Amino acid sequence: MQFASDNWAGAAPAIVDAIAAEAAGSGPAYGGSDLDKAVEKRFSEIFEREVAVFFVATGSAANGLAMVAANRPGGIIFCHRDAHMIEGECGGVEYLTGGARLLRLDGADGRLDIETLKAAIAGLTPASEHHGQGMAISITQQTEAGTAYSLDEIRQIASIAKANGLPLHMDGARFANALVHANATPAEMTWKAGVDILSFGATKNGCVAAEALVFFDPAKGRDMPFLRKRAGQLFSKSRFVAAQFDAYLRDGLWLDLARHANGMADRLRAGLVDAADAREAWPTSGNEIFAAVKRGAAERLKAAGAVFHEWDRTIGVTVAEDETLIRLVASFATTAEEVDSFLATLGAK
């Protein structure tokens, strides 16, 4: 009963097989292999346009380097207050950019509020050498609160971005989960909706370590080979990241893995409706659930071997005195048995 996080999971067998196959061979280092290049092309096919793609070690690195590419002096990034960039990267964006600022904006359900965003941008317009200047908007899909932007919401945010000359970045640490949920194509959820740069995460969805930065206008990624190497993010044996992505993107494996994870979350959601000692704290989609659990039940779950994180950001939801807010994350490796055991421990209404 491992629901702590999708990054607590192992790796999918096809991913491991790809690594093993690559281990037996040899080839150019630093991204120069045929496989690296083939996978880069594969990204263009997946996204239905020519993209520039750069493998990096972590999602934080992808986010940070995306912002380095968008950097402006006195630059300000508009993002939700719960964004991973703010809450979970130890100031990495600020460090890697040499001082860009993350402006924390409110928004219900973990999503940027459109009017709040507009007002924040207006408050910094026109750019001034005193207060600085906007440099990017960043959204997380799916969000840290387990919710997701609709394609229409992305388009609205993108149109604000364009109107203000700001690139729109999407932190897609759980991009596949959001995509599967929305039943959209990768193109629809990104550049067709106005996204300029994507942190494309695969680690959480069954890889060992495979993260990529995708520029939908390759010209905007022109400096990235230098930026990535300078940040210590160019793997010498890049082929092993390429091999993971090759397997991940082949025959829709990535979507299957996400579909499985989302399905397990759905099974959990469905069970919670009838659970005696727990309730969904707020509606989510994808593979994350936030639940308010009776304190006694939470203890029971732990005793039964369930693993999960308690959570302190409630997005405004009231948690009762006798409840604990917990986060539950399903992954490609979650089993129906785990879900059912978890639910059984909670009891039925």
Place this chain on the structure above:
Amino acid sequence: MQFASDNWAGAAPAIVDAIAAEAAGSGPAYGGSDLDKAVEKRFSEIFEREVAVFFVATGSAANGLAMVAANRPGGIIFCHRDAHMIEGECGGVEYLTGGARLLRLDGADGRLDIETLKAAIAGLTPASEHHGQGMAISITQQTEAGTAYSLDEIRQIASIAKANGLPLHMDGARFANALVHANATPAEMTWKAGVDILSFGATKNGCVAAEALVFFDPAKGRDMPFLRKRAGQLFSKSRFVAAQFDAYLRDGLWLDLARHANGMADRLRAGLVDAADAREAWPTSGNEIFAAVKRGAAERLKAAGAVFHEWDRTIGVTVAEDETLIRLVASFATTAEEVDSFLATLGAK
């Protein structure tokens, strides 16, 4: 006949097996797993003292973060002019430190010259707000020229470092190869000789991606959890790096792999003595060889499928008009057949 680099090689079977085994399980992310902790302890055993160890994605990251840990305002790092930090990291040290300076020092055979080092330090002593201040000495073991410092040379450099209050860093991208060649213990080649911080590379020697930063005084690595995370260098599925190191350090695998690589290089060295169309350009130890090859023979080698890099840094050796300087690197995966084919193509005297 792949002699381009040890980072062109694949990965050793035991390493892949360890990844596969880890893939089937799950556990805490971000270095919190039992395996991560066990491997960290294993490093202390290997080095015969309590060390602080931090896994990172690349050797460049290890070097850069080592220098971040040693950082001082107006700080100057003393290193050999051919150091990887200077020649091969796109200014990563300068970037990650926010502006430390690498002072390029001469030295025959790719090694720092002791007198040159002393003079450079003396020229910046006492520290001054005008010219800055020394912050570290960095040496590469084995060096970029395929040579190695003797334990005594390391001790001499360390004593200069101590006398001047400078930490001594060792870039050990090919540490195992140097260790096996010197027939020394890890402790003898590092802290017993006065090394303070080690970039411990395993990727080139049979891993997929496994690099570690080792502080022989754990207190000096106190900020490193923050520094590593901030730089986007903390893997979420850190367990997979731990698993690689676990296999790598188990039963002396790492030394066996390096011994094999060095042995293949020795076989090549021995063959070159009698080769008609090539000669060792300068003496090296470990798994790298620099050879002056008749231009015609170089073409012949390529035609026969040999892969290698031409080299432009000669460390003062004269290369004749009709010769090309090339670098040959043996790895854990190099076979005797590859070496023999290579030599056969060169012809006998």
Place this chain on the structure above:
Amino acid sequence: MQFASDNWAGAAPAIVDAIAAEAAGSGPAYGGSDLDKAVEKRFSEIFEREVAVFFVATGSAANGLAMVAANRPGGIIFCHRDAHMIEGECGGVEYLTGGARLLRLDGADGRLDIETLKAAIAGLTPASEHHGQGMAISITQQTEAGTAYSLDEIRQIASIAKANGLPLHMDGARFANALVHANATPAEMTWKAGVDILSFGATKNGCVAAEALVFFDPAKGRDMPFLRKRAGQLFSKSRFVAAQFDAYLRDGLWLDLARHANGMADRLRAGLVDAADAREAWPTSGNEIFAAVKRGAAERLKAAGAVFHEWDRTIGVTVAEDETLIRLVASFATTAEEVDSFLATLGAK
């Protein structure tokens, strides 16, 4: 009728005389002159303890370098949302620190709210490699809203700072105005209340360009000679800054200048009580006033030659449809005639 800002004013005659006197002589550059050293000692007398003092070019530089001295990886600075560091320095703190974060906290009247501050610090405690760590608290005295912290409030904030191991910084761009208003000694308003680092501004109060960074524990300023020089903030002819401070601090000139400015503001405040077309928007002390002025009257003032800035940060005060919020700043150079003309233009109730 110049009320735009105290940095629109010229310079006090005694300051200019000091520059002229220094111009006729010569002496060591870069702060090495007897005068530089004498003035540094003078600061220790003024503050009744040994301090380390560093002249810099601007208040932004003083604030930025204070934060560089307090820097920690993943470091977070707690300050009011309207702090000059946030609103008026183009990201200078973030840039000079290489990525520290300014956490914008609410607080009525431009002052940090104690409970908000406590909650923010608690939310980041214990330090974590994920969310980062607190590195400093910064308050502005007098604040950007023209208000001031009482000595007791400073002590409360300082005790929070101490309890959390955070240095307390005071941005004293208008320190003299606050001091005169509080009728406190420099020591009482700073280190006796728990302030660790002070940006001591003199430019706004009658100097040409004289700003200093004061460390009440000189050991904390140990690296500052390097940090200042590295940032391009060490004047070669530092003697001219020293000369300004020498005159400024001699015979209480600085307090007289501030007393005059505050007095002119008081005259304006008193007049506004009876003004027909304007009212104080919120109570301030020191030399700044925020007034809600009937739109017609604002136009009349401009036509009459009054110079002032319209203001958009209302700290919650309601400004009526037919009013404009303006800021009025008195300086050492403001005359009673200017004030009276200004009030006359507003008409009497």
Place this chain on the structure above:
Amino acid sequence: MQFASDNWAGAAPAIVDAIAAEAAGSGPAYGGSDLDKAVEKRFSEIFEREVAVFFVATGSAANGLAMVAANRPGGIIFCHRDAHMIEGECGGVEYLTGGARLLRLDGADGRLDIETLKAAIAGLTPASEHHGQGMAISITQQTEAGTAYSLDEIRQIASIAKANGLPLHMDGARFANALVHANATPAEMTWKAGVDILSFGATKNGCVAAEALVFFDPAKGRDMPFLRKRAGQLFSKSRFVAAQFDAYLRDGLWLDLARHANGMADRLRAGLVDAADAREAWPTSGNEIFAAVKRGAAERLKAAGAVFHEWDRTIGVTVAEDETLIRLVASFATTAEEVDSFLATLGAK
């Protein structure tokens, strides 16, 4: 007998008068005054084309921000090994650029050697994510060795810069001295010869603190308002810098001041020819002289009140056992009496 440095001098009376005049008035802060704008235009007249000009606090700041404007990831600046950027700014260029590298090049007499420069650039061409990329060439006019580039040499260097897509920066801390010596116009010595960015120093030549960064293509300075403010280099009372430049550039004062300084240096040079106990160590032009002085005579000079710096960079000149190498700098304030006393103390041949 003050020959320590031109930045030990005071300030010219006209400069002080301009400050005093400005002190009596008031006007927009942060460079918005009519005077600021008029002086900016005056620079365009002086240089015979439209330029973008930015006042900053120090020459180090001008140099650093010039390089920030030219910044590229993995960027390498080609400059002479004795450049002030390297020897006298505590790593400011590296810090302000977030990690650009200064490549120390040799060259006789303190000037870049053309062939050495070409080879260094060739060695980094084409740009590579491994070794980085060139970002600028910087020369100092007059050099740190008291010598100067001829217009033709500047043109040669500029043509290399253009051929390699690199901006050419000139550190003109003693620009006026070099200009007067060359009997050239400001345009001829800069953009007409191919210089792109100039650090225009006035402090050493009679100002209190007046340094400017000049972009000969204003578009290249587009970001500079942000870059300058962000670095804490925008004076609030910028009018006082403008006032200094206004007086400095009026009626050729700046050239007169430099002519005087150079004339005093010439008087010293002439006297050294016949001096018993000293000789010019190498030929210089402008206002700096390097002399080899008999040790006894050096003591005699000090006893007589002469102030000067001993020097350790000999540019290859042999200094005898019984000699000391010293630097002598004349300024606008140096008197013939000082020179003659100095020479008298040395005795005649």
